[in-house]
Amino acid sequence: MDFISNNNGHLLSKMATNDGHGEKSPYFDGWKAYDSDPYHSTKNPNGIIQMGLAENELSFDLVQEWVVNNPNASICTAEGANEFKEIAIFQDYHGLPEFRKGVANFMGKVRGDRARFDPDRIVMSGGATGAHEMLTFCLADPGDAFLVPTPYYPGFDRDLRWRTGVQIVPVVCESSNNFKITKEALESAFQGAKESNIRIKGLLITNPSNPLGTVLDRDTLKTLVTFINQKNIHLICDEIYAATVFNQPDFISIAEIIEEEDQRNCNRDLIHIVYSLSKDMGFPGFRIGIVYSYNDAVTNCARKMSSFGLVSTQTQHLIGSLLSDDVFVEKFLVESAERLAKRHEKFTKGLAQVGIGSLKSNAGLFIWMDLRRLLKEPTVDAETVLWKIIIHEVKLNISPGSSFHCSEPGWFRVCFANMDDEAVKIALRRIWNFVLQSSKGVEEHAKRKCRNLQLSLSFRRRDDIVMAPHMMSPHSPIPSPLVRAT
Amino acid sequence: MDFISNNNGHLLSKMATNDGHGEKSPYFDGWKAYDSDPYHSTKNPNGIIQMGLAENELSFDLVQEWVVNNPNASICTAEGANEFKEIAIFQDYHGLPEFRKGVANFMGKVRGDRARFDPDRIVMSGGATGAHEMLTFCLADPGDAFLVPTPYYPGFDRDLRWRTGVQIVPVVCESSNNFKITKEALESAFQGAKESNIRIKGLLITNPSNPLGTVLDRDTLKTLVTFINQKNIHLICDEIYAATVFNQPDFISIAEIIEEEDQRNCNRDLIHIVYSLSKDMGFPGFRIGIVYSYNDAVTNCARKMSSFGLVSTQTQHLIGSLLSDDVFVEKFLVESAERLAKRHEKFTKGLAQVGIGSLKSNAGLFIWMDLRRLLKEPTVDAETVLWKIIIHEVKLNISPGSSFHCSEPGWFRVCFANMDDEAVKIALRRIWNFVLQSSKGVEEHAKRKCRNLQLSLSFRRRDDIVMAPHMMSPHSPIPSPLVRAT
Numbered sequence: 011m012d013f014i015s016n017n018n019g020h021l022l023s024k025m026a027t028n029d030g031h032g033e034k035s036p037y038f039d040g041w042k043a044y045d046s047d048p049y050h051s052t053k054n055p056n057g058i059i060q061m062g063l064a065e066n067e068l069s070f071d072l073v074q075e076w077v078v079n080n081p082n083a084s085i086c087t088a089e090g091a092n093e094f095k096e097i098a099i100f101q102d103y104h105g106l107p108e109f110r111k112g113v114a115n116f117m118g119k120v121r122g123d124r125a126r127f128d129p130d131r132i133v134m135s136g137g138a139t140g141a142h143e144m145l146t147f148c149l150a151d152p153g154d155a156f157l158v159p160t161p162y163y164p165g166f167d168r169d170l171r172w173r174t175g176v177q178i179v180p181v182v183c184e185s186s187n188n189f190k191i192t193k194e195a196l197e198s199a200f201q202g203a204k205e206s207n208i209r210i211k212g213l214l215i216t217n218p219s220n221p222l223g224t225v226l227d228r229d230t231l232k233t234l235v236t237f238i239n240q241k242n243i244h245l246i247c248d249e250i251y252a253a254t255v256f257n258q259p260d261f262i263s264i265a266e267i268i269e270e271e272d273q274r275n276c277n278r279d280l281i282h283i284v285y286s287l288s289k290d291m292g293f294p295g296f297r298i299g300i301v302y303s304y305n306d307a308v309t310n311c312a313r314k315m316s317s318f319g320l321v322s323t324q325t326q327h328l329i330g331s332l333l334s335d336d337v338f339v340e341k342f343l344v345e346s347a348e349r350l351a352k353r354h355e356k357f358t359k360g361l362a363q364v365g366i367g368s369l370k371s372n373a374g375l376f377i378w379m380d381l382r383r384l385l386k387e388p389t390v391d392a393e394t395v396l397w398k399i400i401i402h403e404v405k406l407n408i409s410p411g412s413s414f415h416c417s418e419p420g421w422f423r424v425c426f427a428n429m430d431d432e433a434v435k436i437a438l439r440r441i442w443n444f445v446l447q448s449s450k451g452v453e454e455h456a457k458r459k460c461r462n463l464q465l466s467l468s469f470r471r472r473d474d475i476v477m478a479p480h481m482m483s484p485h486s487p488i489p490s491p492l493v494r495a496t
Numbered sequence: 497m498d499f500i501s502n503n504n505g506h507l508l509s510k511m512a513t514n515d516g517h518g519e520k521s522p523y524f525d526g527w528k529a530y531d532s533d534p535y536h537s538t539k540n541p542n543g544i545i546q547m548g549l550a551e552n553e554l555s556f557d558l559v560q561e562w563v564v565n566n567p568n569a570s571i572c573t574a575e576g577a578n579e580f581k582e583i584a585i586f587q588d589y590h591g592l593p594e595f596r597k598g599v600a601n602f603m604g605k606v607r608g609d610r611a612r613f614d615p616d617r618i619v620m621s622g623g624a625t626g627a628h629e630m631l632t633f634c635l636a637d638p639g640d641a642f643l644v645p646t647p648y649y650p651g652f653d654r655d656l657r658w659r660t661g662v663q664i665v666p667v668v669c670e671s672s673n674n675f676k677i678t679k680e681a682l683e684s685a686f687q688g689a690k691e692s693n694i695r696i697k698g699l700l701i702t703n704p705s706n707p708l709g710t711v712l713d714r715d716t717l718k719t720l721v722t723f724i725n726q727k728n729i730h731l732i733c734d735e736i737y738a739a740t741v742f743n744q745p746d747f748i749s750i751a752e753i754i755e756e757e758d759q760r761n762c763n764r765d766l767i768h769i770v771y772s773l774s775k776d777m778g779f780p781g782f783r784i785g786i787v788y789s790y791n792d793a794v795t796n797c798a799r800k801m802s803s804f805g806l807v808s809t810q811t812q813h814l815i816g817s818l819l820s821d822d823v824f825v826e827k828f829l830v831e832s833a834e835r836l837a838k839r840h841e842k843f844t845k846g847l848a849q850v851g852i853g854s855l856k857s858n859a860g861l862f863i864w865m866d867l868r869r870l871l872k873e874p875t876v877d878a879e880t881v882l883w884k885i886i887i888h889e890v891k892l893n894i895s896p897g898s899s900f901h902c903s904e905p906g907w908f909r910v911c912f913a914n915m916d917d918e919a920v921k922i923a924l925r926r927i928w929n930f931v932l933q934s935s936k937g938v939e940e941h942a943k944r945k946c947r948n949l950q951l952s953l954s955f956r957r958r959d960d961i962v963m964a965p966h967m968m969s970p971h972s973p974i975p976s977p978l979v980r981a982t
């Protein structure tokens with residue numbers, strides 16, 4: 011017998027044969043480039059430095075110390091192994107009570123105890139990744155859409171769309187007002203969708219923002235709450251960077267807003283929070299995602315769906331103990347924020363030395379770097395050209411704005427918390443060298459442009475762009491460390 | 497502002513508001529009943545004994561011993577904590593190399609090293625639950641269907657159908673030939689679907705079977721392979737009970753069959769294995785699911801989908817070490833099978849003492865108990881009546897055949913490996929008491945029936961039904977332990 015010739019296009023699902031997973035993006039291409047030539051201080055000092063991963067590795071010493079001091083928290087120590095069976099066999103999708111308690115406690119502490127979380131509403135998922143997909147499955151039918159302000163995390167294209175058949179309608183935000191989400195932008199996206207007969211089921215915001223590193227202010231949050239109530243659509247708040255706020259202003263959670271808000275002004279059934287320990291604690295490997303919905307039906311449905319991506323009970327058990335320890339949690343939150351602030355300052359100051367600005371930010375594990383002036387022209391193509399140079403010649407994997415659906419070319423996300431001080435130094439040196447070289451080119455280019463457009467090269471100084479004064483012109487002195495690029 | 501009145505039916509997805517999750521089944525109702533009155537030897541000795549959970553808790557002492565003796569395997573011990581950061585931060589969806597190696601090694605060992613598994617084909621998922629959903633998403637579009645022989649695991653209704661929009665077309669198997677999957681039954685289901693314009697994309701089998709506790713023989717496996725090749729549809733083999741085979745005949749994996757089979761007779765691109773450590777090791781809490789596909793495109797697609805349900809790296813790390821230890825693995829497999837055999841024997845013999853038979857089986861964590869003679873009439877309603885009595889009066893949570901889509905009323909799945917010897921004793925006593933009481937009823941009933949139908953009460957003795965000779969008539973002596981039901 012000969013088998014019928016194999017045509018996977020026909021044998022597999024449409025989903026398996028289309029590109030809906032969204033991996034064909036420079037965001038992921040950059041990771042692949044890094045994988046083929048990863049920097050290592052001794053083994054591959056000329057390799058690509060990974061600055062495309064929003065990881066938080068600055069405070070692991072605190073966790074490690076706690077773990078060693080609390081052998082009872084693990085089922086793999088002599089002290090804790092007698093619980094091995096009970097934990098390994100536990101498969102209730104409600105989760106271990108101590109896990110839910112610990113997570114609810116932590117979520118409150120991260121928000122300065124200004125909001126309370128009910129352990130019985132904690133629903134597990136496989137990371138925030140799984141949480142977003144679960145919520146989408148709960149809230150929207152195939153063909154429906156969610157509004158998502160740009161720039162946004164590239165993974166949303168996979169999480170919200172791929173297996174659900176749901177669409178994303180971008181809400182275009184612009185640098186001219188620091189990428190603020192305005193009522194006008196929301197209305198315009200909503201009306202645009204309406205005209206295309208697309209049913210909008212909700213609005214997804216990321217607060218603090220990835221990639222911006224900024225937090226939403228109270229007024230904006232209230233505007234969003236009013237907007238979604240008027241339209242009777244859902245509001246999903248991805249707050250997975252909540253504990254990465256390292257400077258003023260404080261983080262304001264949607265949980266605080268709705269606790270303040272008169273119930274008549276806000277239908278709580280429309281509000282859902284996505285959380286995870288991947289960023290705030292730096293545990294992306296543990297796949298601890300949380301759906302926290304104020305809607306009972308959604309909580310129930312999501313819990314049933316969580317069967318597809320529960321958190322390992324081994325991990326639940328450990329995390330339950332860790333996050334119930336208030337002394338540890340409080341110390342960790344303070345210390346982690348301080349370290350992020352320090353790293354952020356070092357990094358932005360280093361960039362400023364060569365005149366590179368970034369959006370003023372106080373949160374996140376990255377900065378939103380402004381390289382608009384290094385573009386040959388303000389297009390995505392030019393941005394891609396620059397990005398390829400940065401990856402392959404400067405040897406830094408950073409992520410271009412286009413991969414975040416940014417409406418304006420020339421912005422790049424640069425992660426700063428996934429490496430040690432030494433790597434930061436080297437990364438900065440590489441940037442300095444590069445900018446020095448391209449400044450010459452930019453100068454030429456700018457001169458030509460000036461001649462044509464009667465514009466001066468000097469950049470308008472703005473409050474929201476961090477820029478060192480001495481680098482406002484390309485004639486500034488070369489900072490010392492860039493004698494030799496690694 | 498008043499918000500538009502909340503109508504979840506409109507606000508949420510169809511998925512969230514229908515019953516597609518399949519939890520409205522006696523299978524799950526039984527769990528709920530148990531939860532409201534759980535047996536405990538001292539605290540609630542009259543509570544319901546949980547025999548509805550296919551858990552394997554007989555060999556945890558071996559694992560616990562290994563864990564304590566191998567502190568390096570955990571990131572939470574003084575010996576292993578220096579790897580905490582590296583493991584917690586690892587988020588590559590390919591999985592830790594040592595995990596893939598360990599699992600591939602274990603999968604081979606479980607199959608007596610008669611098949612080899614390539615670590616690079618190991619794709620993670622959130623349990624077999626997540627694996628089944630992932631494969632369905634990869635292989636079928638909404639509206640398509642899979643053939644599934646009955647009786648089958650109730651979770652398939654959720655896993656294959658709920659979020660995918662795919663259907664299940666049952667392949668009806670019957671007790672008359674020990675629920676064997678025949679070519680005729682397959683053809684008939686396939687043709688039936690065709691006539692209803694339903695596109696069949698694959699066949700899903702569970703080998704060893706849940707709920708039957710039997711293994712498929714070589715001939716049947718070859719028939720299946722020929723069938724799916726002729727139809728050019730997929731074959732998904734759920735082999736999550738592979739290591740629970742405790743008696744002859746040996747387990748034969750589909751992996752062995754296709755390694756033997758001429759490639760011209762079998763298109764490997766059609767073959768996919770679902771595996772998990774929930775049953776063979778008894779770790780359902782750890783959510784270690786595996787998709788092992790021989791189709792490259794499916795492997796790639798499933799790996800991308802695995803982002804929604806990866807295994808915690810804390811658990812990957814532990815399991816990688818555990819399953820790479822051949823001395824442990826070999827000892828565990830032998831010992832676990834022996835303990836299951838012993839428990840199975842004790843249990844079936846105990847039932848036989850009161851004349852209760854079950855399908856002859858050599859695998860699994862359950863028996864398929866034959867209570868047909870206790871039904872008032874051969875209907876699902878009568879089965880449900882009996883089941884309710886067993887839960888609420890006999891106080892055993894067992895699962896009725898209807899929840900497994902069994903075509904013939906009167907069969908019940910009874911789990912025997914999720915409890916200690918003491919609980920088994922009590923469960924048996926309760927059954928004895930119950931049968932003794934109902935035998936009287938049955939006798940009355942049978943006498944009446946005999947008068948009508950000219951049939952004798954004696955049950956035909958069959959090789960595939962385990963039944964104690966002295967209980968072939970309801971007049972047998974009462975076994976001693978049933979003096980008092982707990």
Ligand SMILES: Cc1ncc(COP(=O)(O)O)c(C=O)c1O
Pocket residue numbers: 064136137138139140163165216220248250285286287288294298299
């Ligand atoms: C905004 C945002 N949401 C969700 C995720 C996914 O997080 P997790 O690792 O918990 O799946 C990320 C990861 O980068 C993110 O930045």
Ligand SMILES: Cc1ncc(COP(=O)(O)O)c(C=O)c1O
Pocket residue numbers: 550622623624625626649651702706734736771772773774780784785
């Ligand atoms: C046949 C079968 N497949 C899959 C599963 C789900 O297993 P897991 O715990 O790995 O999700 C079960 C659990 O009972 C099962 O019996």
